[in-house]
Amino acid sequence: MEIISTVLGSTAEYAVTLVAMAVGLLLLGYLYEPYWKVRHVPGPVPLPFIGHLHLLAMHGPDVFTVLARKYGPVFRFHMGRQPLVMVADAELCKEVGVKKFKSIPNRSMPSAIANSLINQKGLCFTRGSRWTALRNMIISIYQPSHLASLIPTMQSCIECVSKNLDGQEDITFSDLALGFATDVIGQAAFGTDFGLSKISASSNDDDIDKIATDTSAEAKASSEFIRMHVHATTSLKMDLSGSLSIIIGQLLPFLQEPFRQVLKRIPWTADHEIDHVNLALGGQMDKIVAERAAAMERDQAAPHAQQRKDFLSVVLAARESNKSWRELLTPDYISALTYEHLLAGSATTAFTLSTVLYLVSKHPEVEEKLLREIDGFGPHDHAPTAEDLQTKFPYLDQVVKESMRFYFLSPLIARETCEQVEIGGYALPKGTWVWLAPGVLAKDPKNFPEPEVFRPERFDPNGEEEKRRHPYAFIPFGIGPRACIGQKFSIQEIKLSVIHLYRNYVFRHSPSMESPLEFQYSIVCNFKYGVKLRVIKRHTA
Ligand code: HEM
Numbered sequence: 001m002e003i004i005s006t007v008l009g010s011t012a013e014y015a016v017t018l019v020a021m022a023v024g025l026l027l028l029g030y031l032y033e034p035y036w037k038v039r040h041v042p043g044p045v046p047l048p049f050i051g052h053l054h055l056l057a058m059h060g061p062d063v064f065t066v067l068a069r070k071y072g073p074v075f076r077f078h079m080g081r082q083p084l085v086m087v088a089d090a091e092l093c094k095e096v097g098v099k100k101f102k103s104i105p106n107r108s109m110p111s112a113i114a115n116s117l118i119n120q121k122g123l124c125f126t127r128g129s130r131w132t133a134l135r136n137m138i139i140s141i142y143q144p145s146h147l148a149s150l151i152p153t154m155q156s157c158i159e160c161v162s163k164n165l166d167g168q169e170d171i172t173f174s175d176l177a178l179g180f181a182t183d184v185i186g187q188a189a190f191g192t193d194f195g196l197s198k199i200s201a202s203s204n205d206d207d208i209d210k211i212a213t214d215t216s217a218e219a220k221a222s223s224e225f226i227r228m229h230v231h232a233t234t235s236l237k238m239d240l241s242g243s244l245s246i247i248i249g250q251l252l253p254f255l256q257e258p259f260r261q262v263l264k265r266i267p268w269t270a271d272h273e274i275d276h277v278n279l280a281l282g283g284q285m286d287k288i289v290a291e292r293a294a295a296m297e298r299d300q301a302a303p304h305a306q307q308r309k310d311f312l313s314v315v316l317a318a319r320e321s322n323k324s325w326r327e328l329l330t331p332d333y334i335s336a337l338t339y340e341h342l343l344a345g346s347a348t349t350a351f352t353l354s355t356v357l358y359l360v361s362k363h364p365e366v367e368e369k370l371l372r373e374i375d376g377f378g379p380h381d382h383a384p385t386a387e388d389l390q391t392k393f394p395y396l397d398q399v400v401k402e403s404m405r406f407y408f409l410s411p412l413i414a415r416e417t418c419e420q421v422e423i424g425g426y427a428l429p430k431g432t433w434v435w436l437a438p439g440v441l442a443k444d445p446k447n448f449p450e451p452e453v454f455r456p457e458r459f460d461p462n463g464e465e466e467k468r469r470h471p472y473a474f475i476p477f478g479i480g481p482r483a484c485i486g487q488k489f490s491i492q493e494i495k496l497s498v499i500h501l502y503r504n505y506v507f508r509h510s511p512s513m514e515s516p517l518e519f520q521y522s523i524v525c526n527f528k529y530g531v532k533l534r535v536i537k538r539h540t541a
Helices: 002-037 053-059 062-071 090-099 128-142 144-149 151-165 173-190 205-213 217-234 244-251 253-263 270-301 311-321 323-328 331-360 364-376 386-391 394-406 464-468 487-504
Strands: 074-079 082-087 170-172 413-416 421-423 426-428 433-436 505-509 519-521 525-527 532-537
Touching (some): 053 074, 062 082, 082 090, 090 413, 128 311, 173 331, 217 270, 253 270, 311 331, 386 487, 394 487, 487 505
Antiparallel strands (some): 074 082, 421 426
C-alpha cells in the first residue's frame, strides 16, 4: 500500500513538474517569439517582461537619441514584450513612409490604444481598404478653399480668448489654449459651441478658488469637459506609468482585456477612471452626432438651405449616400471619428501654440522681430486672409516651425509591415512594428547645427542651413499618405492666434513657471504643470 501511494505521489509530482515546464516553455516561447523574428536588428539587451520600458520611464523619448548614437539609425527597442524597429534617419524615414508605403501602410496598436475601443475606430488606427475610403472622404474637407472659409470662426474664438486676458496678470496659457482649440474644432468640425474659451485660465490662487466655487452650471460643465479631455489625452501612457491593464498589456498582451474588464469595475483604479471618461466623452460625441443629423434633416426640408461642409456633415452625408458607406460608417465608427477629431484636433494645436508663446517670451530678440512683422502687416483690426497667412508672415512661419522642432509633440510615429520588407539592410517580416523617430531627427546636429539653441532663422528658406537640410529631416506632421490630415488647419489656426495675441499683448514667464519646462509622455507629449505666463497689455495703434 505504502509503495503504491509513493509511486502515485511521485507520478503526480512528475506530472505537475512536466505541466509546469510545458507552461514555462510556452510562456517563454510567447515572450520571445516577436523578438526572435527581429533579433538581427541591433539594440540593447532587453530585460525579461519589461524589455526597455524602464529606460523610457527614466529618460523619456530622449532615450532614442542616445540609442540611435550607439546602435545606428535602425535599432531595436522593446516596449515590454513587443520589439519596435526604430528608424532614426531622414532617408530611411522616407523609405518607410513614402517609397515602401505599400508594404508598411498601417499603424501598429500600442497597448494604451488597445485599451480604448473608441480610439481604435478612428482614422488613425483603421486599416486597409476601410482606412483608404475614410481618408479620401475626410481629406476632401481640408482643401484650401474650405480652410479659408474657416478664418472668421477661428478669429472669433481667438478674440474671445483675448478678451479674457484683459485685466489678468498670470495665466495658465496651456489650459486657455486647450479650451480655445477645442472650441475651434467644435465649431469648425461639428458646428457645436463648447463655450470653453470663455473660462478664465488664471494661475492666481484666488481666481482658481473663485472658479472652483463658481456654481454656474455652465462653468462647472465646461471645466469638467476640459478635465475629461485632458485625462483622455494624457492617460494613453506608453512607459510604465499607465493604468494596470495598459502595463499588463505591454508585458503579456493576451491578459490585457480580461484585466481591463475586471479593473474597470473597481472604483479608484486608473482603468475605472479611463473607462468612465471614455464613456462620458463618447456619450457627448453621440449627442453631437445626433444633433448634427437632426440639423441636416431640417435642412433637407428647407428648400434653399446651404449645403453644410463641416467634417461631421460630410461624414453623415456620405453615410446616407449609398449602401457601402452605410456599412462602413456604422454609429460606433462615426462616434470614434468624431472623438478622434476632437482630441487630435485640439490637444495638438494647443500644445504647439503654448510652446510658441513660451519660447518667444524667453527670447526677446525673436519677440522683437516677430512684433515688427506683425505690426508691419497693417492696422490691427484688419484680420489676415488665408493667403496673407501663407505669404506675408515668413518670420512667424519660421518661429512656429522652430518651436515644433524644439519641443516635439509626437516624437514617435507608429507603423507596421503587412508583408516582408527590407529597411536599411534589415529584412523585416510581416507584422514587424516599425516606428519612426522624428524627435531624434529634430535634434540631430547634422541637420540642425546646435540643436539645443532656439533659432527660428534656421528655417529661413533662403538660408544655407535650410537649403542643406534633408527634406525629410523635419516631419512633425508625419510622412507620406498616412501623414496628418489636420496640418494646414492647425497651422492656419496657430498663425492667426499668434498674430491676434501679439497685436494686443506680450508675454513673460510667470514666477510660478518651472524651469526647465517639464513634460509627461503619452501617445503625444503634454505639459506636466502647464505653461504659466504673465500677460502684459500692449498699447499700440
Ligand atoms: C500641431 C498640430 C498637429 C500635429 C503636430 C499633428 C501630428 C500628427 C502626426 C505626427 C500624425 C501621424 C502621421 C504619420 O503617421 O505619418 C498625425 C496623424 C493624424 N492627425 Fe494630426 N497633428 C496635428 C493636428 C491635427 C488636427 C488639427 C487634426 C484634425 C483636424 C489632426 C488629425 C489627425 C488624424 C485624423 C491623423 C491620422 C491620419 C491617418 O492615419 O490617416 N491632427 N498627426
